[in-house]
Amino acid sequence: MFSWRRRSVLLGLIGFSCLLIGLTVLFAELGLDNADKLASVFGAFSGVSGLAIAGVSLFQDRSPRRENTGVASEQLEALARALRRPAAIPVRAARSLPTDIPDFVDRETVLERIEAAAGRAGSGTAAVCTISGMAGVGKTALAVRAAHRLADSFPDGALFLNLHGHSADQAPVPPGRALEALLHGLGLAPDQVPESLEERAALWRSQTADSRTLVVLDNAADDRQVVPLIPAGPCLTIVTSRRRLVLDGGQVVALNALATQDAVRLLTGAVGAERLQSGSGEVREIVSRCGRLPLAVRLAAGHLQSHPAWTPGNLLSEMREAEARDDLPIPGQNGVMAAFHPSYEGITPDQQRLLRRLALHPGTDFDVPAAGALYGGTIADTAAGLEALSEQSLLEEPAYRRYRLHDLVRDFVLHRVEQEPPAETSAARARLIDYYTAASVRAERVINLLGFRDSENEIEHPPAEAPAFASHAEAMAWLETERPNLHACVELAVEGGQTARAARLARAMAYFLRLSGHWTDAADLCRRAAQWCADLGDSACSADMVFLSGDIARLTGRHREARSYYEQALAVYRESGDRHREARTLHSLGDLDRMQHRYEAAIDIYTRALTVYESTGNRLSSARAVHSIADAHRLAGNGEAAMDQYETVLGMYRELEDPVGAVRARHGIADVQVLGGNGLQALPALQDALRAYRELGDRLGEADALHSIGAAHLAAGEPDEAVRHLRQARDVYISLGDERQEVQTLLKLGQAHAAAGDLEEALASCEAAAAASQEADDLYLRADAERLLGRLLLSAGRRDEAAAHLRAGLGLLRELGSPLADDLRAELRRAEPGPAEEP
Template identity: 35%
Template structure:
């Protein structure tokens, strides 16, 4: 066959490379055929060669006959065929640098049948390309070989071999039967008869059979022995679910320590930079094939350090190109899996590779692909079974890092730029609708319609918040991708839709990052109203993060833009939020001016909901300034409106504000009732900030009533839940906890807690809270009989109170200072 092929190629004036290109084969395949290393290529390969060589019908027939498997005269009974000698041990060598897989080996060895076993043991090892399936199977086979004295057979089924068709079950049985000594003349012509003869010849023997690189269960089922005492090891890139009774083992990437050890063994030279090896292993995705290829490159580049190779691999666009050595490459291994897919499954693989997030469900994938959710879910399940995706939770999929790079490279190569952008636009539209739907479940507003049928099933607040938390990082990545792709209107719209969730959960940094990306898009759009809207939300994020100067700048810029655009709504939002910023800084007069101006703006456009929210802000300004009657009147005016038309989160904040007011007036029972209402409301909405503030209020009421243990339990809950997302609440809880310890006589515990709270507020310019904490710390020093230190803190508190007009804390500081000076026999 090889000689004839070469004659036709030379006659046609073609090189091996040219023929390979025309026949869509590799140059290596052509060379192997002409040298006789491959004597019986698949029929489709012969047809491709004949077409490329433009052979006549007679020449085609001659070439096909030369490539066909020929029957030779039957040998005498019991003798091997002339073509294939009897084989007793055909296992390829076990890699001397085999590393890791300790748990997998232990699991498999425990399943190996003993000498008296009455069962057959089938171990099916599946995993993604390059995960080390064949290496592990061979290592296991060599460890078990002595237990199977009759034969140890290895057969590559070529499920995924370049330029080679998978071996059919019939052809595989023919090879196996020859290897155990069945003469050609006795080989059956039917698959069923071949399988029966195979099972018959294996009876009463103990054999180890390694079937490597299977394409599916149907390929290997006829090859399984029917008698006990055998061990069959099977490897495949597919989960072989149809192999009933088998031990199924799915290989994951290696652990970091094992990956580093394998790298060290393969590189075969001392590496001092162990941290560099750790980084390299991570860049290889802990995939054994990638690690071997990278380590081989490092071994043959003696001047390279791990850092040099890491710099090459860090470039995601070229990482797969770098992971190659000789004729082997990670990309080539992945490509074989990809080419085995149907057209529809290839399309899904490419398009989910375009997803900017990390993990996704079938609804997100359907939007990317433009297919139905049902069809997309089927495709995702197939990709997961083929180990091209990983399903880490029900209907939640992710890529191995290197497979994600492969999917994106393939999409760049096979999808037009317009289609890639359209896929991102579809997922943006989906996320905008899904976020709005989830928010409508948490905080329904009048006029909201029913959800579209292609959105995830979110029917209650718990589901909505779980969905949001799952998608949180993906949504941020999607906004950034939209800005980068200049899908600006959708970037701004999605950022706007995300604001309520960021507000509910306190993820201020996420909110900041989302709005920064959206601001670039809004400015590119040239839409002043949209830009002002984004600036308000960016300023709110800065406010939460304690970056108050930035927040003020953004609010003032938003006001200017909103006025220029004639957007009363956005101007009102900016002015109202600027008032809230002033209130938090203790600038109560300015806060009142801004909030009254915002109230006029909202009422001028008939926005009762925002007007009511602004009234709540005014009530809180009045409360902090000691204007309790006006505060209660504002709460009473706003609450019925908020309860009727929302937003629901503000209902809880109203209860909380009234609780603060009643506590200030010494009406502790009424304060307790309002804080309880606020707590239940916040918990029903998954409003973390509202829940923390309500718990803090309840703790302070318990403290005021002398219930110190109950107060500590509530305050500790606040501290456990607040962390860095709500630093101001944490500071309030710390100073309140310290006050309880003072009441219990534990001054040594109290003072450091006050100091910790001061350290938090010092970086946030929260003057009113700072004054409160200073007074609390001074009280602690007085209780500990340290009047000089107390006087110093009271004086600091007075300075802040004078600056911001905080009357009740000023009175407290003056009274405390007088007592401190009297006790220390000093003078003011």
């Protein structure tokens, strides 16, 4: 407890007048609260005024809280404004660093950058490091910690000065007054300090020209306040500011919120591990609700310390309840919220409006055009506003021209958004969704050459500027970067009852999700979008979503479900007379037949689809049909026919200037070479394919190429390399949720391990494949797994187990009517001592 008697002693020591004592008591009694005062407890304040206000803060923070009325709050703010004055700058000692706080959590990487800047001071020139970040993020604590670590390298002094650039109750310290304090800190008497700013600056540079002095300038307003204070010699200046200050030759450090584990460690250190032991999940939520800001975490710790009976769960309940009500303080956050107020009030009305619009964004980060859509202004004006907000540390820039709001800033600003007309916020959200829809449509136009349906003319608010994509790779990269925002905007549209907007955006992004392997998200989105479109009476959109649902089901091995989806879409396309999409759906039904080893049926369907494509003049779709015919021949073991078709389609792709198709055709040719035993010959083309798929963001293509490379190494007698690539392929298939190809790869891994002489690993792979195949909607796949496992068990001398698996495989092949049943029956006879029994 910070007692009244102790506070009086401090005031007496610093010689304050009775009037100031009275005002101090008034502030404490009325509960004046802002984050700059709270930060003073942790070393942000210096000098007489700093000590006085720090005393108020300590007393106030540990005093019972009073609920102030709106009138009292307004009176307090008016009083604070009336008393706003330059800080009293006392004579400073040569060693004036605040005490290093004991509960500092490690920011080692950032400290190393500051120390690197200090190293440059050894070259005889001044070094500068600026630390920027929002209120409460720990700028001062970091600067003080760095200064203490470096103090021994600067024997001529270590000065600390609070410039009050963003203090609610202190005006920024003018450079002349700051120079006066710094010169006093070097030991100059008052009569030795000249009056004018220019003379003081010249004297400061002269006094530091040959010294090694460390200067910490805390809470700077802008570069104009700082530049005159930079010493001249081999000195180090550390500057903290909510603005991002870029000074000539200076190191720039942008300080973000703590990592979750560090925030937990900070809270644990303040409260005690024993107290928090029982609720690690609750502790993580507490620090999350504090935005992982050191100041907010310390405030939360203070609430636990001042309520010894509280558990972390009790505090969490208080925080949850407070967030839902406006008439309660928010433990751990209201102090930080108050710190945002002067920053917000210090920007222009247009910048405030932009900040309010940015708080409406449902995602985590955004680019300039998205911000422009929310703002409703030009891109140039938006970019300038974003830069200004970033300089004020109200906005973070985690990547080039990408921005984000800290959660606490967002919460602070959203309170002001609530006061705006609902029609304006609704219009801003609509513009944002339409921006993402327009950009996604343009991206899909580049990546979906077969099934693209242009819906850009349906967009209500076409953006003034949207990305232009020069290549498949550019479009895929943009979609991947914005994927979280696209999903968030779909949900934003649904929550706002705008299902037409949600459906348009879903349709624009669905093909990308299918191509890039985000199949779980794609399945859910397509299912929901199909229903939205149906409810809106848009049968074409609904059919497209149903068709894509079939694609996802096929790719994830749910063949019966896929067939059902395709047949539903086919009926709609036939009814509407959409011959191209009818043929495309037939093509996909052929893919199902091919995957189920019905190669002749698949070739027949592909040929029918090819006839339709040719009749509509769609040469690219025609090429895809020829490609599929080649694939079916290859899988059926007809290498010569497959090679002829692949070479034909490769020529078609070249004429059409389709690099993606050409890569896949060369991949197919290499696979035929592997089947013919020419693994080494195939490897260069397969490596090229792998690189191309990765550049295109085609994760299924990447996995297929890795599988083919593994098969090529196996055919070339290099089982160890085969194992390495097949394991990579398996991992990608698992991440995609492609259970069918996962089983196929496990079986190939079993063969590779066996070829390497590792029968134990071979059996493990094939047993895993056999177990996984039981869940697959593919009897051929299950038969393959049982057959290969039986063969390996037979090689291991485990004849009874081998016979059981071979018999299971035989039963599946007989059920399928496969000619392979005869071959497997012969293997079963070798496994059994007597005649093979018919299953």
